[in-house]
Amino acid sequence: MDKSIEQEVGLLYGGVVVMLLLALALVAFFLIYQKKLVSQQLALQTIQGAYQKEVFAAAIQAEERERERIGSDLHDEIGSSLSAAKVLMAQLEDATSATDKEQEVVALIKGIIGNSLQDIRNISQNLHPAVLAQFGLGKALHNLGLVCADAFPNGVAVHVELAAPLSYAHELALYRIVQELLNNALKHARASRVTVELRQLPHSLVLTVADDGRGFDYARVQAGGQGGLGLKSLAARVSLLDASLHLESAALTGTSVRVEVPLLG
Known part of the structure; x- marks a missing residue:
């Protein structure tokens, strides 16, 4: 048992x-x-x-x-x-x-x-932009700032620090990004002044475009998928550069856009 x-x-x-x-x-x-x-x-x-x-x-x-x-x-x-x-x-x-x-x-x-x-x-x-092809990104951005200055009451300030020239494709993409942001600052933000800064760091290139316009609720625009053609075009060009896009904006505080492009080597 x-x-x-x-x-x-x-x-x-x-x-x-x-x-x-x-x-x-x-x-x-x-x-x-x-x-x-x-x-x-x-x-x-x-x-x-x-x-x-x-x-x-x-x-x-x-x-x-x-x-x-x-x-x-x-x-x-x-x-x-x-x-x-x-x-x-x-x-x-x-x-x-x-x-x-x-x-x-x-x-x-x-x-x-x-x-x-x-x-x-x-x-x-x-x-x-013939100036870009002939003289490079620095001269082209300064020239763009001069051309657009009359459209903004307090002008456009451009500061460029480039240690070495980039490929034409990269320079053209960055030029178009600045062009698009200036257009947005004029038509949508109604800014009185825009500052464009391009700095070359050891491992990256940093482009910053800031305006004192009326701004917008970027978080709400992102959440609602309401980005217009300008923002979509901007995102596409940033993507082609394998870069990162940082945008800060709020009502009545202006808009600041920073694009960081990694540099190989």
Whole structure:
């Protein structure tokens, strides 16, 4: 009788051990499966991220080519025609047979043509920054600040500290980022002053653009997915630089944007 009880206890103990082993095996299988699933999801996200980055890059390259073409056409064709018209107006203005009224009209037309020429130069420069290609990012940003200064009551301050030139692709991306932020400060923030700073650190490049405009609730915009084309374009260009974007803004306190670009080597 005692031996039979011992056998039953032994079988019961063995059954419990087997069940525990099965439970442990199931837990181990589940953990391995979860780990594999997470790994596959991360790999898929990496592939999707790389593909999305390639799409962004292709779209921006196409945009830059079109900007260059339109800018060249404006400068070479329309700009040349207006310059010729301005010369002809100057000749009419100097004509001794013209009446005072005719000279007044000619002077007015000449002024309109001159303003149109300046507008075309500004638009052409915005579309395709020749200064950037010829003289680099520092000169291009200072020139951009001068061009935009009249639009802000207290001007645009630009400070650039670059130890060495960057690749043209990086310089163009940073230039477009500053251009976009200046446009936002003018149209949306209604700022009176903007400060642009570009500093090269040992392992990174830090771009800061700050304005004293009316600001906005950035956290709410992010949570609601309400970012306009300007913010989306900004985020896309930052992503292509493998950079990080830090934006601080609140109502009536202005906006500060910092972009940190890692430097290899």
